[in-house]
Amino acid sequence: MKKQLREIAHARSGDKGDCANIGLIALQPEHYPILVQQVTPERVKEHFRELCKAKVERFELPNLYALNFLLYEALDGGGTVSLRTDAQGKTLSAALLRMEIEV
Amino acid sequence: MIRIANAQGFWGDSLEAPLEQLRGGPIDYLTLDYLAEVTMSILQKQYARDPKTGYARDFPQMIERGAKEIVERGVKVVANAGGVNPEACADAVAAALARAGYAGRLKLGVVTGDNILPRLDELLAQGVELRNLDTGAPLSDVRDRVKSANVYLGAFPIAEALDAGAQIVVTGRCSDVALSLGPSIHEFRWAQNDWDKLAAGIVGGHVIECGAQASGGNCQADWESIPDLANIGYPILEAEPDGRFAITKHPGTGGRVNVAGVKEQLVYEIGDPCAYITPDAIADFTTIQLRQAGADRVQFWGIQGRAATEFYKVSISYSAGFKAVGSMTYGWPDAYKKAKAADAILRTRLQKLGLHFDAIHSEYVGANACHGDLLSGQPSPNLAEVTLRVGVRGNDQAAVDRFTRELAPLALNGPPVVTYPSGGRPKVEEIIAYWPALIPKTEVQARVSVRQA
Incomplete structure (x- = not known):
């Protein structure tokens, strides 16, 4: 069954320069393997292709049932340089939760 | 066990939180983080105009308001409010204590040595290149535009002052x-090589450093059920000598401390979780164990760390051109279509004027500003309103200024059902950009002084 990621995960995002980070956390431990399997860096890069101009890196935190994504060149130059409303990537967490996954 | 209460996640955070942390229950330490990256360049600018300034002025005001609790209950306060002028900040704190009737009652510690702006040329001449961590470029590329340069010092100088x-x-x-x-x-009495304990302290510090983001603020997990955000309690770290700790908040306050919310903060603004690098140790976030241990209490254990690197991180700010952002709001029907048409007209006019920018960026607030076109989908023609928000960026200040004159005319000579926001035309802002770099620890000497207030 197709679901939006928001149904099985929550997230928080922020910035380091022009790089955005999105921490993605499974709401239930049993959903963590789905995140690992389906929310790959390649898919996240494809998902954010309009906003993220460089690579996406992924790190696993199995102890927290969480993944951490780094989206390089995703903030139009970052904090003080960026012309975006969301210059610090604070809402990108929710943007990731729009992704469709198979549960 | 000691209770460390944080009450400021950035300069501009709640003015009341420090007092509520002091008054809401027992605490041993109050910590306040005032310095975002942008803050240092602002403070440096103030300092250049007046050498008695350059620090977070909210801090002495807070000390004056909280002096009774701080002095009479012996609460210790640690704040990076010193900005580029910690000595002047300490003077202002002493004056605030005197105004509150507590002159001469306690000792003030000051940590300096982070500000390397005056030594920049000497360092560059010695071959410390301060290359940009992201791009690899040497600092000499932007040396003449540097506004501030500060090393991120560690925790040991603070401990020394205490x-x-x-x-x-x-x-x-x-x-x-x-x-x-x-x-x-x-x-x-943690030692410089107590890596696991230091790592535990680092993780605890990371959880509370953004204030109420650890106690129910900005929390996506079941946010509507989080009680009484109007009276949100800021986080308290209950630290044990062996490195275990708990995160909680004062009883009777709003918000929530639970595993889901604390996890959101743990993954906030981190890179490789196996290597959370600080000046004092490297913490491995994949070793964190945590569990709910009662209402509004999350317990942590098992955290491992390893030796710190031979470098301090340096945050350098430099002038990087100019920008301006302005907006026009279009109402139903077809608000998005009208805003789009206005944007096309504006861009044609900017081109006709021969204005060149490094970037022109248009957003449609209400339709797709946060997540972009692709993820937001096609906006409904029935949207009640859409705000066209256009920003430009470039080195030519005159061109950026000319842009700010091109928005208002659209109210009379562009698409209909439009309102121009009050507050006049957009302001031209100087862009202060950041240059992250590393410096060998041997090049930096933290200094600690302690005096009677």
Whole structure:
């Protein structure tokens, strides 16, 4: 069954320069393997292709049932340089939760 | 066990939180983080105009309001409010204590040595290139435009000030987690190579450093059920000598401390979780164990760390051109279509004027500003309103200024059902950009002084 990621995960995002980070956390431990399997860096890069101009890196935190994504060149130059409303990537967490996954 | 309460996640955070942390229950330490990256360049600018300024003025005001609790209950305060002028900040704190009737009652500690702006040319001449961590470029590329340069110092100088009897410690730039790690090092005599304990202190500091983001603020997990955000309690770190700790908040306050919310903060603004690098140790976030241990209490254990690197991180700010952002709001029907048409007209006019920018960026607030076109989908023609928000960026200040004159005319000579926001035309802002770099620790000497207030 197709679901939006928001149904099985929550997230928080922020910035380091022009790089955005999105921490993605499974709401239930049993959903963590789905995140690992389906929310790959390649898919996240494809998902954010309009906003993220460089690579996406992924790190696993199995102890927290969480993944951490780094989206390089995703903030139009970052904090003080960026012309975006969301210059610090604070809402990108929710943007990731729009992704469709198979549960 | 010691209780470390954080009450400021950035300069501009709640003015009441420090007082509520002091008054809401027992605490041993109050920590306040005032320094975002942008703050240092602003403070440096103030300092250049008036050498008595250059620090976070909210801090002495807070000390004056909270003096009774701080002095009479012996609460220790650690804040990076010193900005680029920690000594002047300490003077202002002493004056605030005197105004509150507590002159001469406690010792003030000051940590300096983070500000390397005056030494920049000497360092460059010695071959310390301060290459940009992201791009690899040498600092000499932008040397003439540098506004501030500060090293992120660690927690040991703070502990040293506390060891010397300071009750209020004012620092310049230090790592955010140093504010709460310093007190644990001081209280528990943690050594420079107690990597696991230091790592635990780093993780605890990371959880509380953004204030109420650890206690129910900005929390996506079941946010509507989080009680009484109007009276949100800021986080309290209950640290044990062996490195275990709990995160909680004062009883009777709003918000929520639970595993889901604390996890959101743990993954906030981190890179490789196996290597959370600070000046004092490297913490491995994949070793964190945590569990709910009662209402509004999350317990942590098992955290491992390893030796710190041979470098400090440096945050350098430099002038990088100009920008301006303005907006026009279009109402139903077809609000998005009208805003789009206005944007096309505006861009044609900017082109006709021969204005060149490094970037022109248009957003449609209400339709797709946060997540972009692709993820937001096609906006409904029935949207009640859409705000066209256009920004330009470039080195030519005159061109950026000319842009700010091109928005208002659209109210009369562009698409209909439009309102121009009050507050006049957009402001031209100087862009202060950041240059992250590394410096060998051997090049930096933290200095600690303690005096009677």
